[in-house]
Amino acid sequence: MxxxxxxxxxxxxxxxxxxxxxxxxxxxxxxxxxxxxxxxxxxxxxxxxxxxxxxxxxxxxxxxxxxxxxxxxxxxxxxxxxxxxxxxxxxxxxxxxxxxxxxxxxxxxxxxxxxxxxxxxxxxxxxxxxxxxxxxxxxxxxxRPDLPFHSEGDADDAAYQQTAHERWVGATTMRERSAWTQGLIQELKRVGHQPPQRTADAWRLVRTLGHARALKTHEPELVPGLDAAEALWERHRQEISSLLTGKLRTEAIQAGLELAFDARDPHELQDRLLALADLLVVFEVLSQPAEAERILDDTRRLFDSWPPELTGFGELAHARIETSGSTVRRFWTVVLDAQTAPASKASPREPLGDRVFRILEAISLTRIHPPGAYASSGIELGPEPVDLHQRGEAHLSLTVGPDLRTPMLQVSGLAGNDVPLGTRNGAPLEFTRDEFDAWLTDARPGDYRIALQDEWVEFTVSST
Incomplete structure (x- = not known):
């Protein structure tokens, strides 16, 4: 820190x-x-x-x-x-x-x-x-989240704030449908009376319209504002559609989803899932089913092998299925099915063999050996690492960081520029490489899975 x-x-x-x-x-x-x-x-x-x-x-x-x-x-x-x-x-x-x-x-x-x-x-x-x-x-x-549309001129704070707020609301209000509904009611008041003049305004109207349509039969409070927005849409359909034609960044957001998926980054993956769901809402209102089907097909192919370390997306998918129209429900069903698929369908990185370690008193590691217990090339390294597991040339150890205080997990002996893979409590770990070609990450309390060659090592770091 x-x-x-x-x-x-x-x-x-x-x-x-x-x-x-x-x-x-x-x-x-x-x-x-x-x-x-x-x-x-x-x-x-x-x-x-x-x-x-x-x-x-x-x-x-x-x-x-x-x-x-x-x-x-x-x-x-x-x-x-x-x-x-x-x-x-x-x-x-x-x-x-x-x-x-x-x-x-x-x-x-x-x-x-x-x-x-x-x-x-x-x-x-x-x-x-x-x-x-x-x-x-x-x-x-x-x-800052990927903007769903090409902004006129340079993207400004307003464009990012609008997009960030949409993603934040889409994630955090899902636990209670009434909060999501109240947010849509407020949005309908903001967008349902004046025809949009900019791409950002057209996006906001069409997105809100699509989400409100999906809930109107369950939430009658939406009906007055939705009727006004529908009337505005019917009067200015062509002009609004033209503001969005060629401006939606579908390819960029799909690329971002794939990068986040490959990197096992849950925060960016969640953001891109919500972004693609919004794009599907907009394509549904614009009556562009071909674009929607392409997103669904690409998502199915990508999620055919959902990695076991990316967890927790089932609750989000369930909530969005309950509050979405037919096209978006299909999208979140793809996410849900991938998240709950049997282990036989999982990634090739599935464990071929597991060993479980319990590391007690990990936060007190510096008391196991006196400071300066060993050194190399005249550089003081602090306590000697505690070996946890070895697979071929790869070693997993418990050590301390450069400050000689912070417990760290160390992976060494990997080939070339291979970066270790692993999770803590289901969230991907980030490793940094030191000058000795070892990879380090904080050893905070939690449940770990770290890949060594073709084997996954599972263990718990505890402070008690």
Missing amino acids: THALRPVHHRFGGIVHPMRDAKQATHVWQHLYNPEERWDALVGVDIQALRAAAEQLGCPPQPPRQRQKSSRLLLPKVPKSCYELLKEHHDAHYGPAYLRELGDSRTEWGVQPRESKELLCCTPRGVLVAIDRERPSAVLTAF
Whole structure:
């Protein structure tokens, strides 16, 4: 956890710490440097200049946005000087921006449907922030969502805030249908009286109209506002359709879904699922069934092998099935079927053999060996790692981080640039590579699954 930034306090979220050290470099590369997220205005500096400085030190360019099965959202191996610069950019720019957004009294907070131990926050300038509620509470990720449409001119805060709010509402209000209904009623009041003049306004009207149609027979409160919006749509159907024709970013969002799926990133995957569901709502209102069928077919193919480490999407799918029209129900049924498919249909990364470890007193690891118990090449490394499992040349160990205090899990002996795969409590782990070509991740309490060669190792880290 960084010591350069102070935590923020919010009346709903309490004390929230910055992103943990092991995550900072990857998330700077994924999000701060991503030109589609437009962090320039949020941080007050030229992001292109930051990215160029990092690339001069060996940072790879932004990952391609086209769909590639080999693409991952994880940061590949970079030189130590580049890694340190990425962390500097976190402390100087990215971290202060997302903490400032979190600290704003207008930031909306809600419990994640996928993981009740996490909060999902929507900030006034359109940043979605996921927070681990376990103490000490810390930021897990902070990103601006992919816009569903090409914005006129440069995408501004309003476009991101509208999109972020739509995704936040779509996720956090699903536990109670009345909250979702009340949100639609308010949206209908905002969009149902004046014909839209911009693509963003046309999107908002058509999306709200489609969602309200799906609920009108169950929620009579929607009917007055829906009738007004339907009348507006009938009077200006051609003009509204023309504002959306050729402007919807279907391919980009599908590409983002595939990247998030391949990277086992639950936060981005949830965001892209909600984005595609909204696109299906809009295509249904626009009477474009071919576009909707293509999304459904691509999603089925992608989810044919749902990885077991991506968990918790069943509740979201069930809730959206209950509140959606026929096309969107089919989409969430695909998600639900993939999530609950039998193990025989799962990914080739399914365990070929399991070994279970219970690591007691993990947080007290530094008391097992005296500090400075061993060293290499004159570099003080702290306590010697505790071997947990070996598979071929690959080793899994429990060690401590560079601060000689923080317990870490270490994976070493992997071939080439292979990045370890693993989860904690079902959420993907992020590993960082040190100067000795070992991969490290925080050893916080929880249930772990980590792949070593062709075997999955399962164990629990406990503080008691």
